[in-house]
Amino acid sequence: MLSRQFISKIFAFAIGLLCVYTAYEFNSKSNTVLNGSIYGTSWNITSSDYIADHHLTKIKEILNSIDYIASNYKDDSEVAHINKKPLNTKLKISSDLEFLISTANTISKQTNGLYDITLGKISASKGFAPNFDEDLTTNLSQLDNKFDIENNNLIKYEDFWFDLSSIAKGYAVQKIHDYLKKQNLNNHLIDIGGEIIISGMNRGDPWKVGIQNPDKPNNNIITTISNRDLPFIAIATSGEYRNYRYVNGEIITHTINPNTNKSIDITHKSITVISINSATRADAYATALNVMGYKEGMKFANKYEIPAMYIINNNDELKLIKSQKWYDLQL
Numbered sequence: 533m534l535s536r537q538f539i540s541k542i543f544a545f546a547i548g549l550l551c552v553y554t555a556y557e558f559n560s561k562s563n564t565v566l567n568g569s570i571y572g573t574s575w576n577i578t579s580s581d582y583i584a585d586h587h588l589t590k591i592k593e594i595l596n597s598i599d600y601i602a603s604n605y606k607d608d609s610e611v612a613h614i615n616k617k618p619l620n621t622k623l624k625i626s627s628d629l630e631f632l633i634s635t636a637n638t639i640s641k642q643t644n645g646l647y648d649i650t651l652g653k654i655s656a657s658k659g660f661a662p663n664f665d666e667d668l669t670t671n672l673s674q675l676d677n678k679f680d681i682e683n684n685n686l687i688k689y690e691d692f693w694f695d696l697s698s699i700a701k702g703y704a705v706q707k708i709h710d711y712l713k714k715q716n717l718n719n720h721l722i723d724i725g726g727e728i729i730i731s732g733m734n735r736g737d738p739w740k741v742g743i744q745n746p747d748k749p750n751n752n753i754i755t756t757i758s759n760r761d762l763p764f765i766a767i768a769t770s771g772e773y774r775n776y777r778y779v780n781g782e783i784i785t786h787t788i789n790p791n792t793n794k795s796i797d798i799t800h801k802s803i804t805v806i807s808i809n810s811a812t813r814a815d816a817y818a819t820a821l822n823v824m825g826y827k828e829g830m831k832f833a834n835k836y837e838i839p840a841m842y843i844i845n846n847n848d849e850l851k852l853i854k855s856q857k858w859y860d861l862q863l
Contacts, residue, residue: 564580581719598628633694639820647817648788658788705729706811728741744802
């Protein structure tokens with residue numbers, strides 16, 4: 533006859549096996565979810581791969597590193613130090629900052645200056661960035677080059693502040709994606725304040741990302757994007773529906789037209805740009821097309837084969853206008 537002690541051991545062993553099985557089933561059907569706050573917004577990573585704690589540590593290092601390179605809210609960030617330096621002086625800069633400024637400069641030239649990262653003083657003067665009690669007067673001559681950059685050296689020729697807010701979050705998303713890929717963690721969705729990468733699959737299914745209805749931004753989805761046939765998609769959305777204020781009855785928005793140094797004319801509700809290789813460039817292009825407005829922006833997107841989607845108000849109804857490349861990718 534079995535003893536009570538033996539039966540108790542068998543029962544405990546069975547319960548243990550059940551717990552292990554339950555944990556296995558849970559983890560095989562659930563995703564790793566990581567999140568936090570950075571850059572004045574939130575970040576989230578969802579992965580069908582298991583992301584261990586040491587990877588989380590590295591991810592936070594990447595986020596904080598870019599914050600201390602590109603933030604215009606930190607008085608001790610690298611870009612803040614560069615902004616304070618005297619003109620016509622060769623300055624040594626990090627490889628990350630050189631990449632950000634060089635990429636932005638390339639897109640600025642491509643857009644005939646409508647994408648411009650040198651408007652930091654103007655943005656601060658309108659209350660969309662801190663001024664650090666500095667003089668915000670800008671005395672810009674019409675030089676062809678406001679600065680030169682090469683081999684980790686930068687020389688400023690005009691008195692401006694760099695503002696990398698239109699490209700830094702995309703760069704951070706890209707850096708985290710590149711790190712995860714190197715660790716063979718291929719299946720993930722990364723979101724930093726609306727700058728997104730979807731990579732691989734979500735347990736055999738495509739990832740799906742909802743695009744907000746700009747008239748009802750609280751989790752109201754107007755359309756979705758899926759990576760059915762694409763291993764990588766970067767998604768960036770820009771618009772004035774969140775970051776604006778009224779001054780003497782006039783709408784002041786956070787995006788500046790470099791031709792007028794004033795807030796852009798609002799011709800659309802939002803613009804979403806897709807890239808199949810770079811979240812950094814998607815982030816910058818979204819701002820550029822936001823400045824252009826939907827008519828000129830759509831011409832530009834079709835000319836350079838950029839997947840882009842504007843949401844506009846058409847007779848009090850929202851309408852989605854997509855570039856040809858958007859249709860080609862069957863998003």
